[in-house]
Amino acid sequence: MNLDLILGILQIVLIATTPLVFAGIGELVTEKSGVLNLGVEGMMLVGAVSAFIVLVITGSYFLAFFVSILSGIIMSGLFAFLVLFLMSNQIATGLALTIFGIGLSSMLGKQYIGTPIDGLSPWFFVIFSFLIVFLVSYFFYKTKAGLILRAVGESHNSAHALGYSVIKIRFLSILFGGSMCALAGSYISICYAPMWQEGMTAGRGWIALALVVFATWKPERVLIGAYIFGGVTILQMNLQALGLRFPGQFFSMAPYVATIIVLVLISSNKLRIKLSAPASLTIPFYKGR
Amino acid sequence: MNSLFPSIVSRSQSLGLMNFFVPIISIVLTLITGSIIFVLLGFDPLYALYTFFISPISSTYGISELFVKATPLALIAIGLSYCFKNNIYNIGAEGQLTMGAIFGGGIGILFHDTNAFWLLPLMIFAGAIGGALWGLIPAILKTKFNTNEILTSLMLVYVALFILDYLVVGPWKDPFGYSFPKSRPFSESGRMPLLFDGLRVHFGLIITLFLIFVSWFIFSKTIFGFQLKVSGYSPKAARYAGFNQTTLVFFAFAICGAFAGIAGLAEVSGPIGLLYRDISPNYGFTAIIVAFLGRLHPIGIIFASLVIALTYLGAEDAQLFLQIPSAVGFIFQGLVLFYLLGAELLINYKLTYKKLL
Numbered sequence: 338m339n340l341d342l343i344l345g346i347l348q349i350v351l352i353a354t355t356p357l358v359f360a361g362i363g364e365l366v367t368e369k370s371g372v373l374n375l376g377v378e379g380m381m382l383v384g385a386v387s388a389f390i391v392l393v394i395t396g397s398y399f400l401a402f403f404v405s406i407l408s409g410i411i412m413s414g415l416f417a418f419l420v421l422f423l424m425s426n427q428i429a430t431g432l433a434l435t436i437f438g439i440g441l442s443s444m445l446g447k448q449y450i451g452t453p454i455d456g457l458s459p460w461f462f463v464i465f466s467f468l469i470v471f472l473v474s475y476f477f478y479k480t481k482a483g484l485i486l487r488a489v490g491e492s493h494n495s496a497h498a499l500g501y502s503v504i505k506i507r508f509l510s511i512l513f514g515g516s517m518c519a520l521a522g523s524y525i526s527i528c529y530a531p532m533w534q535e536g537m538t539a540g541r542g543w544i545a546l547a548l549v550v551f552a553t554w555k556p557e558r559v560l561i562g563a564y565i566f567g568g569v570t571i572l573q574m575n576l577q578a579l580g581l582r583f584p585g586q587f588f589s590m591a592p593y594v595a596t597i598i599v600l601v602l603i604s605s606n607k608l609r610i611k612l613s614a615p616a617s618l619t620i621p622f623y624k625g626r
Numbered sequence: 627m628n629s630l631f632p633s634i635v636s637r638s639q640s641l642g643l644m645n646f647f648v649p650i651i652s653i654v655l656t657l658i659t660g661s662i663i664f665v666l667l668g669f670d671p672l673y674a675l676y677t678f679f680i681s682p683i684s685s686t687y688g689i690s691e692l693f694v695k696a697t698p699l700a701l702i703a704i705g706l707s708y709c710f711k712n713n714i715y716n717i718g719a720e721g722q723l724t725m726g727a728i729f730g731g732g733i734g735i736l737f738h739d740t741n742a743f744w745l746l747p748l749m750i751f752a753g754a755i756g757g758a759l760w761g762l763i764p765a766i767l768k769t770k771f772n773t774n775e776i777l778t779s780l781m782l783v784y785v786a787l788f789i790l791d792y793l794v795v796g797p798w799k800d801p802f803g804y805s806f807p808k809s810r811p812f813s814e815s816g817r818m819p820l821l822f823d824g825l826r827v828h829f830g831l832i833i834t835l836f837l838i839f840v841s842w843f844i845f846s847k848t849i850f851g852f853q854l855k856v857s858g859y860s861p862k863a864a865r866y867a868g869f870n871q872t873t874l875v876f877f878a879f880a881i882c883g884a885f886a887g888i889a890g891l892a893e894v895s896g897p898i899g900l901l902y903r904d905i906s907p908n909y910g911f912t913a914i915i916v917a918f919l920g921r922l923h924p925i926g927i928i929f930a931s932l933v934i935a936l937t938y939l940g941a942e943d944a945q946l947f948l949q950i951p952s953a954v955g956f957i958f959q960g961l962v963l964f965y966l967l968g969a970e971l972l973i974n975y976k977l978t979y980k981k982l983l
């Protein structure tokens with residue numbers, strides 16, 4: 338093992354993990370406000386395809402990311418409208434968002450499969466991913482607005498009684514989550530891959546959801562969790578590349594199996610989950626006018 | 627003067643009539659949205675809707691195909707209702723379907739040169755066991771380790787798909803298959819009998835209808851069905867009544883897994899006849915929509931499975947005749963679920979216009 342190899346692996350891990358950090362921290366903010374959005378995978382895919390298409394058409398990276406984030410805001414806005422104003426079941430609505438996103442992205446992207454693009458250097462986003470985690474952490478624990486958001490997630494009735502607009506705060510949190518998921522998707526299609534392929538996020542959205550549980554709803558721990566998963570993913574890829582006499586599919590399973598194992602280890606302490614999860618998670622808020 | 631926007635008022639009792647209307651409202655709204663999408667894509671909406679929803683079922687063959695697609699959807703959806711009724715979110719039916727296909731298909735490959743009456747029943751049984759075992763994993767993790775079943779059941783989908791992939795390119799690869807990733811074909815007696823000559827609709831449909839009938843009986847006539855319903859409506863009431871939630875979770879997952887497993891086996895031993903990589907066009911996920919659209923009711927699920935099966939056929943025709951990517955089918959499926967969930971508001975709440983002056 339020489340230094341170059343270790344640095345090389347470290348680089349790849351950083352690049353591969355960044356989208357998990359974005360999607361994970363976005364979902365964490367949404368969940369902190371008391372809303373579970375299972376549409377992460379769908380929003381990532383739509384974000385990925387919209388960024389890719391805009392880049393192919395206009396050639397502008399700025400526009401690509403801009404439109405992608407806009408798509409995330411629209412997708413999550415749709416979700417927010419349903420769960421906040423029509424008080425629909427959050428779990429089912431999130432699933433609908435994912436199914437819709439899978440369909441929409443593969444329809445929009447059909448003619449762009451295999452189109453070559455110049456990938457963008459990922460380093461800006463790698464640094465930004467660390468920055469955003471610490472910004473979110475600062476926001477939650479050092480600002481009044483963050484405290485209010487957490488209060489809404491813990492007890493929406495108390496927050497409402499104090500005069501805070503539960504619906505508005507949740508709406509904004511959902512939109513933030515959506516834009517982060519779209520950013521994660523566009524990073525994958527423009528920096529990480531760089532290409533478009535149907536279902537290219539390959540379950541990262543679901544792993545991001547698992548990350549929030551792993552992190553017990555604490556921002557910095559999303560980073561730790563994401564790097565464990567990123568590390569496992571890169572490790573299995575490298576082991577596969579070594580051409581061991583062990584079937585590759587069993588390596589490819591590793592990130593998903595690791596997710597299950599980690600979830601079990603974290604969740605088996607019932608008290609820990611009960612104390613860390615936002616108390617109003619998935620419970621709709623109804624003012625009872 | 628009345629206010630411009632209606633305000634939402636909770637109903638003291640949910641309106642049963644709406645259970646029937648809400649799915650219809652959501653289908654109509656989906657069709658309207660669909661025609662807007664077709665106009666935006668530059669098609670005559672009537673022609674596009676005709677191509678999507680009418681022409682696929684305007685022949686006997688088309689109607690048979692509709693039932694071929696509806697069979698796994700309805701079977702998985704009725705299985706999912708055991709879970710959803712109890713607020714257990716098993717979204718890994720696709721994995722349970724895959725595992726059923728692996729177990730049942732494995733028997734079919736093992737006895738690929740045997741022709742006997744017991745082969746198909748054995749395969750169906752193995753499929754049910756495979757699906758049930760895969761479904762029991764999230765059940766155990768949920769009850770013993772308090773782990774969220776949504777995430778574990780979904781992760782297990784990926785694991786099951788990789789196992790299938792490994793088997794069909796590895797140990798179960800057809801020795802005469804020119805190294806294509808597929809298994810040997812099953813023997814004739816390992817195939818689902820066809821119901822009509824020349825049409826692909828198969829015996830799986832009969833199994834599905836039978837299991838739907840059994841489920842209707844369980845839901846409405848047995849204590850187990852009652853317990854499922856009560857603990858879904860009010861977990862607290864169920865606890866006070868002494869219902870064992872752990873047992874309910876186990877049974878719900880096992881039954882759902884078994885049904886999905888049978889659906890998977892019916893796919894590989896019905897229309898396909900061997901194992902390969904892509905045995906299911908997302909039936910396990912789409913069945914979630916079918917279950918909700920059918921409002922977890924056996925009769926509702928039968929109708930919902932036909933509607934959603936039509937989106938599969940329509941998407942194929944749209945790709946063929948309108949050059950619209952077949953993924954448009956998933957968009958319709960997502961839309962119908964959105965509208966359904968939105969319109970559910972009408973069941974538990976009513977809209978009233980407040981007097982302002």
